[in-house]
Amino acid sequence: MHPQAPHLWRGPRWALAVLLALLGMVGPFSIDTYLPAFPAISQALAATPVEMQQTLSAYLFAFAFMTLFHGSLSDSFGRRPVVLWGLAVFTLASLGCALAQNIGQLVAFRALQGLSAGAGIVVSRAVIRDLFPPTQAQRVMSQVTIFFGVAPAIAPMVGGWLSVHLGWHSVFWFLTGVGVLLWLANWRLLPESLPEQNRQSLHLGDLMRGYWELGTSPRFLLLALASGVPFNGMFLYVLSAPAFLGDLLGLSPTQFFWFFMTTIAGIMGGAWASGRLAGRIAPKRQIRHGFVIMLVVALLNLGANLLFKAHAAWAMWPIGIFSFGWALMVPVVTLLVLDLYPQRRGMASSLQAFVGSMANGLVAGVVAPLVMHSTVLLALASLLMMCVGLLSWIYLHHRWPEIGRTATAA
Numbered sequence: 001m002h003p004q005a006p007h008l009w010r011g012p013r014w015a016l017a018v019l020l021a022l023l024g025m026v027g028p029f030s031i032d033t034y035l036p037a038f039p040a041i042s043q044a045l046a047a048t049p050v051e052m053q054q055t056l057s058a059y060l061f062a063f064a065f066m067t068l069f070h071g072s073l074s075d076s077f078g079r080r081p082v083v084l085w086g087l088a089v090f091t092l093a094s095l096g097c098a099l100a101q102n103i104g105q106l107v108a109f110r111a112l113q114g115l116s117a118g119a120g121i122v123v124s125r126a127v128i129r130d131l132f133p134p135t136q137a138q139r140v141m142s143q144v145t146i147f148f149g150v151a152p153a154i155a156p157m158v159g160g161w162l163s164v165h166l167g168w169h170s171v172f173w174f175l176t177g178v179g180v181l182l183w184l185a186n187w188r189l190l191p192e193s194l195p196e197q198n199r200q201s202l203h204l205g206d207l208m209r210g211y212w213e214l215g216t217s218p219r220f221l222l223l224a225l226a227s228g229v230p231f232n233g234m235f236l237y238v239l240s241a242p243a244f245l246g247d248l249l250g251l252s253p254t255q256f257f258w259f260f261m262t263t264i265a266g267i268m269g270g271a272w273a274s275g276r277l278a279g280r281i282a283p284k285r286q287i288r289h290g291f292v293i294m295l296v297v298a299l300l301n302l303g304a305n306l307l308f309k310a311h312a313a314w315a316m317w318p319i320g321i322f323s324f325g326w327a328l329m330v331p332v333v334t335l336l337v338l339d340l341y342p343q344r345r346g347m348a349s350s351l352q353a354f355v356g357s358m359a360n361g362l363v364a365g366v367v368a369p370l371v372m373h374s375t376v377l378l379a380l381a382s383l384l385m386m387c388v389g390l391l392s393w394i395y396l397h398h399r400w401p402e403i404g405r406t407a408t409a410a
Contacts, residue, residue: 006301008191009131019142019189020127021147022182023083023120026090027063029178030117031056032155032238034171037163044168047103055103055110057365062114064357071350072124072210079123079130080192082315084183086119088324089180098172101129113175120182122353126345129338130193135279138216141331142275154264157239157257192303200344208345219403220340222396226287227333228356230294230389232363233382234263234323239364240372248314251311258312262320282396283332284404290329291390297321298383302376310375323381333393336404359385 004042009016034041035056074082093116096109128140162170200206214220222390237244237259245251245259270290277286301318337352338345371377396403 008193013136013140014143015156017143018130018147019185020124021028021144023124023186023355025147025151026087026178026182028151029111029155030090030094030113030175031059031161032151032177033159034168034392035384037171037401038166040163040168041106045100045106047106050376051103051307052152052398053365054107056161057361058111058365059114059117060357062111063118064114064354066115067118067122067350067353067357068211068291069350070119071126071149071346071348071353072200073202073346073365074126074345075200078192078199079127080186080190082119083123083186083190085352087179087183087186088117090119091176091183094172094175094179098176103160105345108149118353118357119389122349123346125334125349125352126336127190127193129335129345130234131191134325134335134339137335138278138283138331139275141334142271142327145271145274145327146330150264150267154282156208157260162288170190173305175409181410182387194346200345205302210344211351213343214348214351217340219396219400220337222392223333223337223340223403224352224355225392226389226396227330227352228338228389229359229392230291230326230386231356232359232367233294233298233374233386234266234326235360236371236378236382236385237319238263239368239380244375244378245312247373248310249315250333251312259316259319262316263323266323267321267327268375270324271331273324274328274331277328282405283336286332287329290325290327291386291393293325293328295390296385297325302379302383305375315375318379319329319382322386332404380383 041055042049062068070082070086090113093109094110095105097113100106100109108200124144125141128144131137158174159171160175168213200210230408241256241259245256251258279368297318301322302312304318334352337348367381371381387410
């Protein structure tokens with residue numbers, strides 16, 4: 001924690017949470033905002049469905065790759081430079097997407113977006129732990145989760161409106177404007193939370209030793225799986241929304257917002273409860289509560305879809321409750337990850353984001369297309385992904401029972 005932390009941010013804690021959450025929202029917004037514009041882009045650029053899929057894959061793989069390095073760079077150069085350079089490159093890449101004349105150019109600039117968009121979410125987590133002690137950090141992380149959770153739900157609605165009324169280019173002009181505003185806000189407001197004396201060497205040997213230390217740590221890997229994979233139990237339904245809501249539940253596009261509102265409410269409610277519980281119960285108990293909620297609702301969701309034909313009156317509620325359980329436990333798990341290696345918080349945040357990004361990419365590219373046309377398969381896949389996180393946490397708790405016993409235990 002920065003020795004001058006109380007003096008680096010004098011504003012209300014929620015204002016810093018909003019600033020950091022907006023940084024974290026850049027990645028999800030870049031993924032989801034342009035999805036409704038797929039048909040218009042495909043027609044305008046004479047792109048095949050495979051080529052359109054490449055615009056998404058290029059972004060996701062570039063995003064996952066670069067998340068390995070954003071945190072390490074921030075450990076060496078400081079948090080502010082990495083955030084500001086990341087936002088600058090993202091803004092230029094979004095401008096390139098808006099001006100793209102063919103599908104090849106769009107794929108290239110989408111990859112550049114992916115390389116830069118992860119800086120915000122990776123570095124913002126490290127900033128929180130740099131500035132706040134454990135209990136306060138959990139509250140701020142919960143507030144960030146509230147705002148961050150809104151992004152995947154509202155981004156398709158924003159992108160759909162822009163695409164329909166202003167054309168597909170407007171989606172990327174919108175992202176360009178977001179990049180400019182965030183750069184200005186962070187240049188003006190974001191404090192440098194990593195003291196000079198705590199910065200790490202950027203020598204290749206030191207970096208490799210750090211990556212090896214974290215990458216071979218069972219505790220780190222299990223915590224990363226516990227936080228990153230269950231998210232996809234909810235994200236799977238977001239990715240499958242057109243088929244799930246339109247084909248299976250028979251909703252019109254104008255009715256899709258009910259699903260997104262349910263998901264947003266679950267995330268916001270769980271994150272709010274997580275912040276309220278900070279310092280009142282042991283972190284491991286809070287994590288357990290979150291997993292119990294996700295397990296029970298995932299089992300009920302699978303059972304209901306096996307026994308009954310899915311109906312909009314009840315089929316969306318389990319995803320909202322699942323989201324509540326995930327948001328209840330993920331701020332705590334994230335802080336446990338960051339506290340495993342206090343001198344390399346940026347690198348730990350990078351590797352945690354990398355695990356989550358790879359899981360997201362696998363679900364988007366492989367799992368969702370296989371299961372999106374069956375409510376039973378969707379429910380089963382959601383349950384299985386939650387179980388990966390649950391089993392990771394159970395083994396971790398059994399092997400290292402001291403982790404999460406107190407707010408400072410790691």
